[in-house]
Amino acid sequence: MSEKLHILVVDDDRRIAKTLVDIFKVEGYEAAAVYSGPQALHMVEKGHFDCVLTDIKMPEMNGVELYRAIKALLPELPVVFMTGYSELAKEGLKEGAIATLNKPLDINLLLSFFSCLRKERSIVIVDDDPGFCESLGGILRARGFAVTEVTDAHGVAEALSPNGQVVLLDLKLNSVTGLEILREIRAEFPYLPVILVTGYGEEMAAAIEAALKIDAYACLYKPFQVEELLQVLTEVRHQELGRVLGEPPKKRK
Amino acid sequence: MIWVGIGLGALYWVLESAMHVLVFHEDNLVEAILTPNPHELWIRLLVVSILIAFGVYTHFIIAERKRAEEALQESLERLEEIVEQRTKELQESELWMRSMFNSLEEAVFVVTPDRMLVNMNAAAQGMFGYFKDELVDLSADVLHVDHEHYLEFGRRIREAFDKGKTANFQFELERKNGDIFPTEHTVSLLKNDVGEPIGIISVVRDMTERKEMEEQLVRKEHLAILGQLAGGVGHELRNPLGVISNAVYYLQTILPDADETTKEYLEMIASEVGNSEKIVSDLLDLSRAKPAERQEIAVSDLVARLLEKQPPPEKVKVTTKIASDLPPVFVDSRQIGQVLVNLVINAYQAMPEGGRLTIKARAEKGQVYLSITDTGCGISQENMERLFEPLFTTKAKGIGLGLAVSKNLLEANGGSIEVESKEGKGSTFTVILPTKEAQA
Numbered sequence: 001m002s003e004k005l006h007i008l009v010v011d012d013d014r015r016i017a018k019t020l021v022d023i024f025k026v027e028g029y030e031a032a033a034v035y036s037g038p039q040a041l042h043m044v045e046k047g048h049f050d051c052v053l054t055d056i057k058m059p060e061m062n063g064v065e066l067y068r069a070i071k072a073l074l075p076e077l078p079v080v081f082m083t084g085y086s087e088l089a090k091e092g093l094k095e096g097a098i099a100t101l102n103k104p105l106d107i108n109l110l111l112s113f114f115s116c117l118r119k120e121r122s123i124v125i126v127d128d129d130p131g132f133c134e135s136l137g138g139i140l141r142a143r144g145f146a147v148t149e150v151t152d153a154h155g156v157a158e159a160l161s162p163n164g165q166v167v168l169l170d171l172k173l174n175s176v177t178g179l180e181i182l183r184e185i186r187a188e189f190p191y192l193p194v195i196l197v198t199g200y201g202e203e204m205a206a207a208i209e210a211a212l213k214i215d216a217y218a219c220l221y222k223p224f225q226v227e228e229l230l231q232v233l234t235e236v237r238h239q240e241l242g243r244v245l246g247e248p249p250k251k252r253k
Numbered sequence: 254m255i256w257v258g259i260g261l262g263a264l265y266w267v268l269e270s271a272m273h274v275l276v277f278h279e280d281n282l283v284e285a286i287l288t289p290n291p292h293e294l295w296i297r298l299l300v301v302s303i304l305i306a307f308g309v310y311t312h313f314i315i316a317e318r319k320r321a322e323e324a325l326q327e328s329l330e331r332l333e334e335i336v337e338q339r340t341k342e343l344q345e346s347e348l349w350m351r352s353m354f355n356s357l358e359e360a361v362f363v364v365t366p367d368r369m370l371v372n373m374n375a376a377a378q379g380m381f382g383y384f385k386d387e388l389v390d391l392s393a394d395v396l397h398v399d400h401e402h403y404l405e406f407g408r409r410i411r412e413a414f415d416k417g418k419t420a421n422f423q424f425e426l427e428r429k430n431g432d433i434f435p436t437e438h439t440v441s442l443l444k445n446d447v448g449e450p451i452g453i454i455s456v457v458r459d460m461t462e463r464k465e466m467e468e469q470l471v472r473k474e475h476l477a478i479l480g481q482l483a484g485g486v487g488h489e490l491r492n493p494l495g496v497i498s499n500a501v502y503y504l505q506t507i508l509p510d511a512d513e514t515t516k517e518y519l520e521m522i523a524s525e526v527g528n529s530e531k532i533v534s535d536l537l538d539l540s541r542a543k544p545a546e547r548q549e550i551a552v553s554d555l556v557a558r559l560l561e562k563q564p565p566p567e568k569v570k571v572t573t574k575i576a577s578d579l580p581p582v583f584v585d586s587r588q589i590g591q592v593l594v595n596l597v598i599n600a601y602q603a604m605p606e607g608g609r610l611t612i613k614a615r616a617e618k619g620q621v622y623l624s625i626t627d628t629g630c631g632i633s634q635e636n637m638e639r640l641f642e643p644l645f646t647t648k649a650k651g652i653g654l655g656l657a658v659s660k661n662l663l664e665a666n667g668g669s670i671e672v673e674s675k676e677g678k679g680s681t682f683t684v685i686l687p688t689k690e691a692q693a
Binding site: 013015016019020022023026027082083102103104105107248 | 492546
């Protein structure tokens with residue numbers, strides 16, 4: 001992604017919207033300001049944005065309502081609330097908004113958030129079935145992800161880096177169990193998101209539970225729909241982005 | 254007695270006969286007894302009859318008297334019985350009255366119409382700290398704050414009595430130890446059958462606790478209103494602060510080569526926005542503590558983070574004494590972290606000339622006592638009472654929210670805070686934090 005990030009700022013206080021847009025432009029981003037929810041929705045429908053920053057308390061349509069409308073339209077588009085603490089924002093967060101930031105905004109924090117947004121999304125598939133690796137890798141590459149396939153349990157550590165990756169881990173491998181690999185990953189990269197994949201849901205129930213306890217994000221049962229995986233990946237990404245902004249991790253149902 | 258009469262008659266007969274023998278020198282006594290002279294016979298018969306009649310009469314009189322005496326005795330006995338029973342009833346009822354009188358929670362005083370103390374119950378003695386003997390026959394003046402109060406009390410009850418009412422009002426009185434305390438009175442006039450006043454009975458309730466509760470309630474309401482106001486104002490200030498902060502950031506970014514003064518001023522604005530933001534956060538925390546998100550955390554971690562965030566100024570030496578076997582505390586680490594930051598900043602500020610900061614932690618009964626002690630200026634007794642009131646401050650800079658917020662946050666986390674201080678010697682703030690077991 002060499003193109004500049006496009007950021008939409010929504011605030012009925014025009015001075016906030018304007019100053020933020022000016023700052024983002026100075027910092028090398030594309031940014032647009034709108035002053036109401038419906039205007040924002042119109043912009044999102046029409047143009048391409050990588051992130052929406054919205055105030056919560058606005059006439060006509062509040063920030064959480066705007067988030068819901070955007071989510072229905074573009075579930076992957078990250079939305080961040082700008083407000084003080086409010087119950088309303090909490091609802092939005094539960095439904096999947098990235099984070100709530102207090103005004104005055106910590107610009108440096110926002111900038112590091114944007115740089116995370118720019119990062120390529122990289123996925124490491126750990127599975128001893130080369131056919132599975134190849135087919136899933138192909139699908140994900142086509143969706144714009146960078147993909148690394150690992151079919152040998154001993155090669156996992158080399159393939160990983162602390163940031164920007166998501167691991168898809170098969171729970172049943174020939175030599176080493178997925179659970180042990182997960183423990184190794186956790187020991188070195190405590191925050192790296194790991195999604196479990198297994199074809200043996202019932203037999204592996206105990207292992208799955210143990211894995212979820214040491215912070216595996218979710219478990220997918222083969223055969224799964226690609227859409228299902230993409231949805232989980234979006235959730236993981238949003239959670240990772242939230243972590244950058246200081247939001248505590250959400251527990252998945 | 255009939256027989257006495259007959260006997261007397263016979264005796265008379267014999268004596269009379271004997272007299273005849275002696276006087277008239279008759280030879281035979283027996284003849285004289287059996288055959289008296291016919292002219293004497295009538296007299297003798299008359300006298301004998303009289304004597305017998307006397308005997309009979311006396312007999313009846315005595316019998317009559319005896320009967321009367323017996324009846325009298327009987328009724329006397331009955332009377333005695335009745336008296337005994339009545340006395341018993343009276344004693345019982347007296348006991349009832351006295352125990353009722355003494356078991357009343359309200360103090361009851363009985364005074365004469367000119368307000369001399371006559372009687373009082375146990376509660377009255379307890380409430381005022383006097384024994385009954387110390388008060389009886391004294392003027393009720395002794396229970397009043399001063400003579401002026403005594404007179405005012407008199408005016409109030411007279412006013413009600415003049416209207417034929419019972420007097421109900423609140424009034425301050427004085428205990429034996431000199432404490433003045435709020436009371437509520439119900440005062441009635443006692444009258445005899447013909448309506449003359451014979452005394453005054455006064456029921457007194459100690460209002461100290463209720464007053465305190467009321468005051469606490471009012472304080473709480475004040476706090477709630479203050480909190481709402483603070484929250485509202487704080488929230489409204491966030492937008493303007495946001496605009497200023499954004500503008501400064503923008504200027505600082507596009508003016509990297511500005512002259513030193515401009516840079517300095519921009520830096521000033523930025524840092525003051527930061528300070529204002531801190532105040533706004535405190536206001537919001539005060540108005541409604543965010544629900545605590547509690548997890549187990551080691552006290553040593555809390556303290557390490559604290560000292561990392563708030564390193565001591567140059568002349569302050571920090572000592573930590575944290576027992577190694579402390580259980581983890583069950584709190585919102587961010588909130589409690591904020592509490593500790595507040596306490597440590599206060600401690601540093603109390604020691605502008607330097608000193609020693611001691612952080613200690615020990616466990617007791619499922620709670621961890623974490624104390625922060627400074628060797629600073631200490632807190633005066635008078636300030637001690639208001640320490641946790643919002644907007645109370647002794648600092649030139651600061652609006653007095655730190656400790657109020659800290660207390661709120663601690664309470665939201667199932668903890669509490671205690672203070673000890675000696676003016677000129679230093680202060681110790683101890684936060685008491687729950688462990689998970691203690692919460693379960």
